[in-house]
Amino acid sequence: MTTTLYTSDHEWLSIDGDVATVGITDYAQQQLGDVVFVELPKVGRALKKAEAAAVVESVKAASDVYAPISGEVLETNEALAAEPALVNSDAQGKAWFFKIKIADKSELGGLMDEAAYKAHTA
Amino acid sequence: MLAHDQDSLKRTPLYDLHVSLGGKMVPFAGYDMPVQYPAGVLKEHLHTRTKAGLFDVSHMGQLALRPKSGKVEDAARALERLVPQDIVAIAAGRQRYAQFTNEDGGILDDLMVANFGDHLFLVVNAACKAADEAHLRANLSDACIIDALADRALIALQGPKAEAALAKFCAEAPAMTFMDAGPHEVASIKCFVSRSGYTGEDGFEISVPSGDAERLAKLLLENPDVLPIGLGARDSLRLEAGLCLYGHDIDTTTTPVEAALEWSVQKSRRTGGARAGGFPGAAKILAHFDGGASRRRVGLRAEGRAPVREGAVLFADAAGGEAIGKVTSGGFGPSLSAPVAMGYVPVSLAALGTKLFAEVRGQRLPLAVAAMPFVKNTYKR
Numbered sequence: 001m002t003t004t005l006y007t008s009d010h011e012w013l014s015i016d017g018d019v020a021t022v023g024i025t026d027y028a029q030q031q032l033g034d035v036v037f038v039e040l041p042k043v044g045r046a047l048k049k050a051e052a053a054a055v056v057e058s059v060k061a062a063s064d065v066y067a068p069i070s071g072e073v074l075e076t077n078e079a080l081a082a083e084p085a086l087v088n089s090d091a092q093g094k095a096w097f098f099k100i101k102i103a104d105k106s107e108l109g110g111l112m113d114e115a116a117y118k119a120h121t122a
Numbered sequence: 123m124l125a126h127d128q129d130s131l132k133r134t135p136l137y138d139l140h141v142s143l144g145g146k147m148v149p150f151a152g153y154d155m156p157v158q159y160p161a162g163v164l165k166e167h168l169h170t171r172t173k174a175g176l177f178d179v180s181h182m183g184q185l186a187l188r189p190k191s192g193k194v195e196d197a198a199r200a201l202e203r204l205v206p207q208d209i210v211a212i213a214a215g216r217q218r219y220a221q222f223t224n225e226d227g228g229i230l231d232d233l234m235v236a237n238f239g240d241h242l243f244l245v246v247n248a249a250c251k252a253a254d255e256a257h258l259r260a261n262l263s264d265a266c267i268i269d270a271l272a273d274r275a276l277i278a279l280q281g282p283k284a285e286a287a288l289a290k291f292c293a294e295a296p297a298m299t300f301m302d303a304g305p306h307e308v309a310s311i312k313c314f315v316s317r318s319g320y321t322g323e324d325g326f327e328i329s330v331p332s333g334d335a336e337r338l339a340k341l342l343l344e345n346p347d348v349l350p351i352g353l354g355a356r357d358s359l360r361l362e363a364g365l366c367l368y369g370h371d372i373d374t375t376t377t378p379v380e381a382a383l384e385w386s387v388q389k390s391r392r393t394g395g396a397r398a399g400g401f402p403g404a405a406k407i408l409a410h411f412d413g414g415a416s417r418r419r420v421g422l423r424a425e426g427r428a429p430v431r432e433g434a435v436l437f438a439d440a441a442g443g444e445a446i447g448k449v450t451s452g453g454f455g456p457s458l459s460a461p462v463a464m465g466y467v468p469v470s471l472a473a474l475g476t477k478l479f480a481e482v483r484g485q486r487l488p489l490a491v492a493a494m495p496f497v498k499n500t501y502k503r
Binding site for chain 1: 157158162163164165167354355357358427428429431453454456461483
């Protein structure tokens with residue numbers, strides 16, 4: 001049973017037990033435009049909530065992706081290096097960025113559910 | 123950016139059209155301009171290289187220099203006081219790239235100068251147009267009447283299908299060659315048409331009275347080969363073409379020689395030429411021609427996929443050492459599907475193939491000095 005939560009910075013987290021899969025939302029990819037490069041954190045890195053964890057670049061500009069919660073990076077999506085455009089075609093599916101081991105479940109409390117996120121981007 | 127307040131932003135005559143086409147409007151040089159349309163920067167860029175793109179560049183300044191004597195050579199001689207180019211040699215119906223220089227040999231603005239037979243027609247950058255007009259009035263009013271043509275829009279039509287798209291409305295267009303320029307009727311509207319642009323592609327720039335601009339743009343956009351293109355793709359196209367963006371790749375601190383624009387300074391204005399010197403900063407610029415400059419604008423290609431952007435600091439080594447220069451323009455080149463950049467480096471590190479490093483997010487990424495243009499231009503010579 002997974003739950004999907006959202007941040008006000010347009011990241012999504014799919015929570016499965018103590019592991020969260022993180023990516024950027026479909027709304028975010030639309031705002032960015034064509035993604036041409038994604039830089040992912042190193043596996044094993046201990047991320048602190050709100051620190052820059054990844055970078056997503058369009059033709060025009062580079063944007064930081066922030067760690068939505070604290071935790072250790074368990075795995076990154078290597079497919080994005082070869083095909084950054086996946087972020088545009090399947091932002092909330094195949095284009096996940098990284099998986100982290102949730103350090104503090106209480107941090108999830110500040111995140112939005114789908115309805116709240118929809119209202120946030122409306 | 124001069125203005126952030128939406129209310130204080132100026133609009134071009136094509137503003138309503140941009141909005142109706144879904145343009146994403148952003149502040150640029152005091153104007154509310156489309157950075158992209160729904161197709162997006164990548165598709166707009168590639169469409170311009172394969173078909174044709176229509177760009178609103180009405181924010182740029184258009185000026186007429188009318189000789190008080192009635193002889194266009196007198197306006198040309200007067201303008202030569204402000205630019206290191208041979209303006210006298212521009213034949214009627216032709217256009218040339220030029221720069222206004224300052225007393226330090228730096229560049230105040232870059233511009234296009236066309237000879238329309240009885241006067242000169244100038245196109246200058248949006249952000250500099252007020253200063254350029256004042257500069258012209260202060261220095262050339264003895265010889266010229268300076269007319270700021272504020273009631274004209276400027277539309278660029280660029281790409282391999284531009285000629286066919288324009289020919290439908292302007293029978294003379296196909297016979298024009300690169301840098302031909304003059305008055306022509308387009309769809310029975312009295313326009314100024316030049317075969318030039320800022321993309322590296324064949325194409326045209328059309329100066330049209332403001333009141334007719336939307337009608338003309340709509341006529342050109344009826345052609346399925348022609349898509350509207352925003353400032354985002356305009357920037358990636360000019361970067362791949364190796365063309366300078368004023369305020370970034372050239373400014374008041376770069377001489378034309380440092381900027382690798384020697385080709386734009388004719389022999390007649392250099393040491394030993396018939397009208398050598400006589401422009402602001404001539405001593406420094408001619409010294410750079412004769413003895414070389416210490417730094418130079420070069421093209422840069424990254425080994426990896428990460429775009430190296432404006433402001434990235436350049437190093438000669440993978441670790442340690444002093445900064446040797448800076449990236450002045452950089453991003454992703456959609457036609458190359460790879461990062462491209464330009465920047466200034468010491469001449470000792472400017473040779474093609476020289477390995478350098480750019481610091482991006484704390485890492486030094488390998489680059490090599492590369493020939494420009496990055497994408498072969500397709501001008502109709």
